[in-house]
Amino acid sequence: MLGRIDHIGVATDDLDGAVALYEKTLGMPLAHRETVESQGVEAVLLDVGEGHVELLRPLGPETAVGKFLEKRGPGLHHVAYAVADIDATLEQMKAAGIELIDQEPRVGIRDSRVAFVHPKATGGVLTEIVEPASDH
Ligand code: CMX
Numbered sequence: 451m452l453g454r455i456d457h458i459g460v461a462t463d464d465l466d467g468a469v470a471l472y473e474k475t476l477g478m479p480l481a482h483r484e485t486v487e488s489q490g491v492e493a494v495l496l497d498v499g500e501g502h503v504e505l506l507r508p509l510g511p512e513t514a515v516g517k518f519l520e521k522r523g524p525g526l527h528h529v530a531y532a533v534a535d536i537d538a539t540l541e542q543m544k545a546a547g548i549e550l551i552d553q554e555p556r557v558g559i560r561d562s563r564v565a566f567v568h569p570k571a572t573g574g575v576l577t578e579i580v581e582p583a584s585d586h
Contacts, residue, residue, distance in 0.1 A: 451542055452531035456580045457495065457502035459528040461515050465492060465507035472496050472503055484559050491515050493559050504530070504559070528566070530578035536563045539579055543567065560586055 462468040472478045478496035485492045490513030494505040506527055508516035518527060533539040536555045543550060551566040558564030561583040569576045 451539060452533060454532050455501050456530045456532040457504040458526060459504045459506055459530065461506050461519055461527040462524045463507065463519055465494065465505060468505045469494055478503060482560055486559055495559065528576040528578050530580045533579050533581055536565060536579055536581035540565055
């Protein structure tokens, strides 16, 4: 049902400090930076192996990531798996009775199509499926 791990999402309230750690200290090339208004985040993608680390700074305390930071503090926010056909994977998940947050895909970073699975269905881990844009 799922392909490789596309990225892990890491929530932070200090995006520049996190970029310094992952890019300068850990040596991951910075690939992309984008504000995804619809999801309330500024996000930075860094390359590692075949996947990415996605650093997430909330655009405000009332956003989902803002509330996550207040409740749990900085750290691992979600794991995202690449899929070739997100519509087909969502149908497979529905048929398997997996509880979804998103019944339909929405636009993610770099024009990807993404959907979130309810963490209750995946052992408390917020799980995203992502169909990357054809040029990524
Ligand atoms: N880890 C574990 N549990 C989490 C969680 C996390 N990171 N985020 C939310 N939850 C839990 C909530 O506590 C809640 O639990 P209960 O139902 O038991 O109360 C449940 O999941 C639903 O969360 P919610 O915030 O109430 O539900 P919403 O439908 O409003 O939003 C979600 C869900 C996942 C979309 C939102 O919380 C979120 O994280 N949005 C940001 C998404 C993001 O990271 N986007 C980055 C760009 C996308 C890309 O990668 O391209």
